[in-house]
Amino acid sequence: MGKKSKRRTKTTNNSVATTDGEGATTTTRVAAPEPKAAPAPPRVPPPQELPPVPEPKPTVKSTPAPVPVTETKGPSLPAGLKANMHLLTPTQQTLAKALSSQPTNQTHLFSAWLDPNTPDSAKMSLIAQLERMDKTYPSGGLVGYIENAKDLLDKSRMGVNPLEGWKPEVPQGENIVIGTTEFEKFEKIGMEELGQCGFALVAGGLGERLGYGGIKLGLPTELATETPYLQYYIETILAIQSRFAKPGMKLPLCIMVSNDTNAGTIELLESNDYFGMEKDQITILQQGDGVPALQDNDATIAMDSKDPCKIQAKPHGHGDIHALLHSKHVAMDWCRKGLEWVIFFQDTNGLAFHTLAPALGVSVARDLVMNSIAVPRKGKQAVGGIAKLTNSAGEERTINVEYNQLDPLLRANGFPDGDVNDPTTGLSPFPGNINQLLFKLKPYAEALLRTNGAMPEFVNPKYADEAKTVFKKPTRLECMMQDFPTILTGEAAKHVGFTSFHADLCFSPVKNATADGVNLQAKGTAPGVAATGEADQYGAVRKIMTSMGCIVEDAPEATFSGIKIIPGPEIVTKPSFAVCPGEYKARFPEPSNIKISGRSSLVLSGNIIIESLDLDGALVIECEEGASGTISSLVVQNKGWEKISDESSETPEYIRIRGYNLNKVETKRIIFKKDGSVEGYSPAPVVAKSKSVAAAVTPKKGEKKELLAAVSPPLSRALAIDVKAATSKNLDLNLPRTPEATMKQAECCIVS
Numbered sequence: 001m002g003k004k005s006k007r008r009t010k011t012t013n014n015s016v017a018t019t020d021g022e023g024a025t026t027t028t029r030v031a032a033p034e035p036k037a038a039p040a041p042p043r044v045p046p047p048q049e050l051p052p053v054p055e056p057k058p059t060v061k062s063t064p065a066p067v068p069v070t071e072t073k074g075p076s077l078p079a080g081l082k083a084n085m086h087l088l089t090p091t092q093q094t095l096a097k098a099l100s101s102q103p104t105n106q107t108h109l110f111s112a113w114l115d116p117n118t119p120d121s122a123k124m125s126l127i128a129q130l131e132r133m134d135k136t137y138p139s140g141g142l143v144g145y146i147e148n149a150k151d152l153l154d155k156s157r158m159g160v161n162p163l164e165g166w167k168p169e170v171p172q173g174e175n176i177v178i179g180t181t182e183f184e185k186f187e188k189i190g191m192e193e194l195g196q197c198g199f200a201l202v203a204g205g206l207g208e209r210l211g212y213g214g215i216k217l218g219l220p221t222e223l224a225t226e227t228p229y230l231q232y233y234i235e236t237i238l239a240i241q242s243r244f245a246k247p248g249m250k251l252p253l254c255i256m257v258s259n260d261t262n263a264g265t266i267e268l269l270e271s272n273d274y275f276g277m278e279k280d281q282i283t284i285l286q287q288g289d290g291v292p293a294l295q296d297n298d299a300t301i302a303m304d305s306k307d308p309c310k311i312q313a314k315p316h317g318h319g320d321i322h323a324l325l326h327s328k329h330v331a332m333d334w335c336r337k338g339l340e341w342v343i344f345f346q347d348t349n350g351l352a353f354h355t356l357a358p359a360l361g362v363s364v365a366r367d368l369v370m371n372s373i374a375v376p377r378k379g380k381q382a383v384g385g386i387a388k389l390t391n392s393a394g395e396e397r398t399i400n401v402e403y404n405q406l407d408p409l410l411r412a413n414g415f416p417d418g419d420v421n422d423p424t425t426g427l428s429p430f431p432g433n434i435n436q437l438l439f440k441l442k443p444y445a446e447a448l449l450r451t452n453g454a455m456p457e458f459v460n461p462k463y464a465d466e467a468k469t470v471f472k473k474p475t476r477l478e479c480m481m482q483d484f485p486t487i488l489t490g491e492a493a494k495h496v497g498f499t500s501f502h503a504d505l506c507f508s509p510v511k512n513a514t515a516d517g518v519n520l521q522a523k524g525t526a527p528g529v530a531a532t533g534e535a536d537q538y539g540a541v542r543k544i545m546t547s548m549g550c551i552v553e554d555a556p557e558a559t560f561s562g563i564k565i566i567p568g569p570e571i572v573t574k575p576s577f578a579v580c581p582g583e584y585k586a587r588f589p590e591p592s593n594i595k596i597s598g599r600s601s602l603v604l605s606g607n608i609i610i611e612s613l614d615l616d617g618a619l620v621i622e623c624e625e626g627a628s629g630t631i632s633s634l635v636v637q638n639k640g641w642e643k644i645s646d647e648s649s650e651t652p653e654y655i656r657i658r659g660y661n662l663n664k665v666e667t668k669r670i671i672f673k674k675d676g677s678v679e680g681y682s683p684a685p686v687v688a689k690s691k692s693v694a695a696a697v698t699p700k701k702g703e704k705k706e707l708l709a710a711v712s713p714p715l716s717r718a719l720a721i722d723v724k725a726a727t728s729k730n731l732d733l734n735l736p737r738t739p740e741a742t743m744k745q746a747e748c749c750i751v752s
């Protein structure tokens with residue numbers, strides 16, 4: 001998964017008052033007091049798949065304080081600011097004074113304002129940048145950011161242990177294998193919930209790291225159909241909506257973008273007519289300018305080396321999505337519309353939805369507020385482990401713990417062997433985090449209301465000296481979306497768990513350049529490149545089909561640009577054909593009659609039932625919207641498709657980063673048309689055998705009740721907030737949405 005993780009530590013603010021690193025208290029005013037909470041366990045970064053590394057330098061983090069308005073007093077204003085106050089609005093003047101005064105002490109921000117060669121436009125550009133950052137930081141604006149940074153940097157320098165006082169236990173959850181009775185039961189329960197989901201897509205990254213110039217959402221998931229990731233996600237949501245949602249219910253998609261990906265995402269949507277989704281179903285949340293970089297332990301804001309009137313800005317992390325869902329009223333709006341769940345997923349994981357239904361089933365059965373979709377991990381494997389942590393006060397958190405912190409934590413708390421495999425399973429009892437998160441919507445929205453969606457932060461400075469007084473380069477505070485359990489309190493904190501599936505069914509992100517992937521694969525780590533992302537998509541479908549009895553051969557291993565993959569058979573099942581494993585059983589009613597050779601390629605789209613098929617070559621079956629068809633006793637043998645090595649600089653980037661092109665030599669194509677005619681297939685299909693896939697896999701009467709009776713009691717109704725009872729003026733659902741939250745009818749809902 002990426003860069004090596006570093007140890008991080010943190011502290012929790014338990015008071016409404018703000019205290020600096022020296023112990024002095026500043027009087028503050030807050031809108032509402034924050035409930036007193038135990039120290040939260042640390043934020044941990046996304047899972048990593050690297051070899052074990054030496055003990056890293058400590059880092060620290062804290063739970064953000066309530067949003068304060070700080071009364072500041074100090075020396076007179078810096079001369080440059082004082083001479084230019086007339087240029088600023090009253091709001092800008094207040095911000096500039098607060099930043100210049102003690103204890104914030106950022107007077108250097110306005111040093112260039114004394115220079116007669118500094119134009120007023122540059123000064124206004126700086127104050128506008130400060131104002132934007134102040135508005136988007138959820139924990140007290142820039143003054144709060146500096147206060148939090150000083151506290152965290154001080155603890156980093158002192159080497160504070162982030163896990164002091166917390167004891168680990170094996171968390172509650174389910175380890176589920178496809179093809180088992182457990183998988184089928186949980187999936188059937190979850191399929192009843194699919195039509196009540198909202199979808200949150202984290203998509204702030206460009207494809208530059210991969211060698212792809214566009215946004216990653218525009219990268220084709222595979223070469224058989226060249227479907228971009230964003231199109232695949234939208235088509236999946238629309239298929240779920242059409243087969244599982246109530247009539248008239250439109251399932252929403254929220255996309256969090258960065259400044260880098262905002263324009264590209266909108267262009268991709270608009271140029272493709274939103275891939276069939278209605279414009280008002282899509283909300284785009286833009287992260288903004290990021291947060292100021294910090295150049296020393298005093299949290300001095302770093303200026304751009306080429307522009308004295310510009311701040312060095314760095315990303316704050318994907319934890320911002322929670323604050324944005326709150327501040328733009330998205331979560332409350334989804335509650336009002338009657339949705340029950342929200343699923344968070346990544347921009348380039350084509351396996352994300354195979355396991356959504358069984359994960360939903362586990363959330364229902366175990367009454368989980370938050371459910372981390374996870375993967376099995378080995379002891380000491382370089383992947384964060386999900387663990388239940390408790391302290392002496394009886395508080396508990398089920399949260400991701402970094403792999404290089406988990407082993408020493410276990411050894412210090414009654415696990416003398418540390419992070420080792422369970423001898424009965426050969427795996428660690430602490431599953432691996434993949435940052436695919438499923439929430440019960442109402443308790444999630446309640447936590448956002450209470451905390452503004454602010455996640456715990458961490459800092460990870462790289463020191464240039466042993467005394468830890470000099471940074472090699474500026475650092476910043478960061479936050480991660482998987483730290484959400486740290487803001488849950490009371491009964492809700494006890495309803496956090498996991499659902500673990502094999503990675504080859506649920507997780508294969510595309511995030512690395514080919515050269516980096518080669519090195520990772522040589523170390524036994526998943527390379528996470530375009531070639532493996534595509535191969536794993538085909539592999540997941542093969543796994544689903546073979547688990548139910550279809551006969552599907554694997555192609556021999558092949559190597560392209562140094563990356564080893566199982567290249568086929570290439571099987572693409574479009575969402576209009578199936579969105580979860582349970583639907584495959586209705587599509588292939590006689591699985592033993594399905595035979596596919598290792599060199600074959602198969603693309604299936606639409607309402608098709610395949611009773612028997614013997615395939616040795618390439619076959620594409622399409623069913624027009626409104627049509628249906630049945631394939632029986634079909635034998636196909638042709639030259640098919642073949643992958644050809646291609647690293648030429650003349651080929652498109654999406655091909656070059658794979659190391660191969662797909663040569664479609666010969667293809668058998670069948671099209672079922674809505675007028676009843678069929679192209680490419682004889683005899684005509686028996687249309688009467690086609691039926692609703694959703695109906696074919698609906699749980700049997702009493703099956704859901706029987707399973708639920710054996711699991712934990714329901715969550716207290718106190719957590720299920722009454723959306724209509726929300727009294728905050730900003731959250732009055734009877735009032736129109738704010739102007740910045742709603743665009744014209746001709747555009748998708750874009751919020752920045």
